[in-house]
Amino acid sequence: MNTNPIPDIIIGRLPIYLRALRYMQETGQQTTNSQELGERIGISAAQIRKDLSQFGEFGKQGTGYRISFLVDKLREILNIEKVWEVAVVGAGDMGHALARYQGFANRGFHITMVFDNDPAKIGEQIGDLTVLDASNIVKTVRNAGIKIAMLTVPAAAAQAVANLLIEAGVKAILNYAPISLSVTPGVRLQYLDPSIGLQRMTYYLE
Amino acid sequence: MNTNPIPDIIIGRLPIYLRALRYMQETGQQTTNSQELGERIGISAAQIRKDLSQFGEFGKQGTGYRISFLVDKLREILNIEKVWEVAVVGAGDMGHALARYQGFANRGFHITMVFDNDPAKIGEQIGDLTVLDASNIVKTVRNAGIKIAMLTVPAAAAQAVANLLIEAGVKAILNYAPISLSVTPGVRLQYLDPSIGLQRMTYYLE
DNA sequence: TAGATTGTTAATCGATTAACAATC
DNA sequence: TAGATTGTTAATCGATTAACAATC
Numbered sequence: 001m002n003t004n005p006i007p008d009i010i011i012g013r014l015p016i017y018l019r020a021l022r023y024m025q026e027t028g029q030q031t032t033n034s035q036e037l038g039e040r041i042g043i044s045a046a047q048i049r050k051d052l053s054q055f056g057e058f059g060k061q062g063t064g065y066r067i068s069f070l071v072d073k074l075r076e077i078l079n080i081e082k083v084w085e086v087a088v089v090g091a092g093d094m095g096h097a098l099a100r101y102q103g104f105a106n107r108g109f110h111i112t113m114v115f116d117n118d119p120a121k122i123g124e125q126i127g128d129l130t131v132l133d134a135s136n137i138v139k140t141v142r143n144a145g146i147k148i149a150m151l152t153v154p155a156a157a158a159q160a161v162a163n164l165l166i167e168a169g170v171k172a173i174l175n176y177a178p179i180s181l182s183v184t185p186g187v188r189l190q191y192l193d194p195s196i197g198l199q200r201m202t203y204y205l206e
Numbered sequence: 207m208n209t210n211p212i213p214d215i216i217i218g219r220l221p222i223y224l225r226a227l228r229y230m231q232e233t234g235q236q237t238t239n240s241q242e243l244g245e246r247i248g249i250s251a252a253q254i255r256k257d258l259s260q261f262g263e264f265g266k267q268g269t270g271y272r273i274s275f276l277v278d279k280l281r282e283i284l285n286i287e288k289v290w291e292v293a294v295v296g297a298g299d300m301g302h303a304l305a306r307y308q309g310f311a312n313r314g315f316h317i318t319m320v321f322d323n324d325p326a327k328i329g330e331q332i333g334d335l336t337v338l339d340a341s342n343i344v345k346t347v348r349n350a351g352i353k354i355a356m357l358t359v360p361a362a363a364a365q366a367v368a369n370l371l372i373e374a375g376v377k378a379i380l381n382y383a384p385i386s387l388s389v390t391p392g393v394r395l396q397y398l399d400p401s402i403g404l405q406r407m408t409y410y411l412e
Numbered sequence: 413t414a415g416a417t418t419g420t421t422a423a424t425c426g427a428t429t430a431a432c433a434a435t436c
Numbered sequence: 437t438a439g440a441t442t443g444t445t446a447a448t449c450g451a452t453t454a455a456c457a458a459t460c
Contacts, residue, residue: 009451015405020386023361033417041386045417046453053419061418062460079408086404093303098400100299103384107401108408147411148404155229172407174400178309180226180247188407192398194304194380195313198292198354199221201378201394202285202314205353215427239441251441252429259443267442268436 010051011078016041017048018074021067022106033064080108087141087170089161090152091116091124091131094176098150099126113144134161141168148172155179216257217284222247223254224280227273239270286314293347293376295367296358297322297330297337300382304356305332319350340367347374354378361385 020041024032034045052058052070055077059065075081086109088095099114114126117134124131132140141149149170153161158177165173172188175181178196183189226247230238240251258264258276261283265271281287292315294301305320320332323340330337338346347355355376359367364383371379378394381387384402389395 007451011409012406014409015402016386018405019384019399019402023385035417040388042388044453046455047451049417049419050452057419059418060460061458062416064417077409078405079411080405084404084408084411093306097299097303101400103399103401104404107384107405109401109404148407150400171411172404174403174407178225178313179229180222182246182248188410190403190406192400192403193225193309194307194356194398195309195315196221196225197380197396197398198290198310198315198378199224199284199286199313200218200396201354201380202290203217203220203283204394205285205290205377213427241441250429252431253427255441255443256428263443265442266436267434268440270441 006054010054013043013047013051014074014078016043017051018071018078021071021074025067025071029067031064031066033059036064075108078108082108083110084108084148085110085112085144085146087111087113087115087144087146087149087165088152089115089134089137089149089165090154090176091118091121091126092152095150095152096126098152099129109148111150113140113146115140137161138164138168141165141170146170148174150174150176152176212260216260219249219253219257220280220284222249223257224277224284227277227280231273231277235273237270237272240265242270281314284314288314289316290314290354291316291318291350291352293317293319293321293350293352293355293371294358295321295340295343295355295371296360296382297324297327297332298358301356301358302332304358305335315354317356319346319352321346343367344370344374347371347376352376354380356380356382358382 020037034048038045038048058070058073088098088111091114095114099111113132114129115132115134115137116122121131122133147170149165151158151161151173155177158179159181162173162181162183166184166187174190174192176192178193181189226243240254244251244254264276264279294304294317297320301320305317319338320335321338321340321343322328327337328339353376355371357364357367357379361383364385365387368379368387372390372393380396380398382398384399387395
């Protein structure tokens, strides 16, 4: 256990642990241990134990971890016991795909709004959602108390939209636009540019 | 300069550098320096210089880096001078969005095949592409010489599909499915699970 | 009890930063 | 030339691993 600020690199591994544990749960498995979990996700057993020990003692010597208990603890640590409302900005193909994505269920997120500034898209139905006019984005997002947004607008618009979202009180942005953003301190930012993902691998090819 | 194996963490930053340089290029900028580039992407100037020095001497004392030259060098290092053919497996919403994505142009990739195993989807047109039958995936991918694939199938199918892709000669997999995969040595793997991206941020909220 | 596995400490390893001579 | 900025070295910082006492 530890009360210092936890390194972000450790925080970044917790969702991976959680995902693997949920998968084990689905297969009916009741317990696991650091070695088995590590092999499944390609991380050393020592590292998993060290990471978890930052937050408490979740295992038992001799038997390992009760999966359901560890899942609960991780959900608690990661602040995903409640379901977060998420706004998607940009109703292009990627925005559509995210708005329809089934994978957020049970993982702590629910998309409740989709915005676009294209009159041809405003009013369009995407599943349960209606595409909203981005010109009202600050007021609408603030009034809804939304803290998390996903950005699927063109690169040229991304920084301006991010600024508006921050003005509206958003504290976490998942950016699909292929551009580096700058955000005010206290706002979290993650990048999911598919080209970057590919370019990280081509170095090793051939 | 350096001939030892370059740390993967450095390789992972090069696409970020490249993306920012391309953006500067679009705005008509001719030169930059490590400090300016660093501020733009939130990385220290010293680190940028150190990273680049692994591959050669690309700058000039006193003036910094000529952007077009550095862009060329990074494209060379990252092996994206040529355009890689990419297969998308899974023609759901995410597969559709990727198949239509305009952002791969000029970044080294071109999607040339989309597969699905759903008879209702096979034969469907997505832009220029026709959804192919996944039951022929090994032969088709191998014959085309495709080395890179994006995985947008359900989690339950992802490992089996990954195995087939590897059998077909694929060496790099960008995985959108929310599950950890295991691949044979020499095959690269990157994850783009949107829930993981969000869960890395919720820890810090509230 | 004997065996297994945790949580934790210390050692190792690797990455980042600071500083500056070289030089454009 | 004077000023600016690189490439690189050494110092610092942080992360990972190995090892093992504790204990279920």
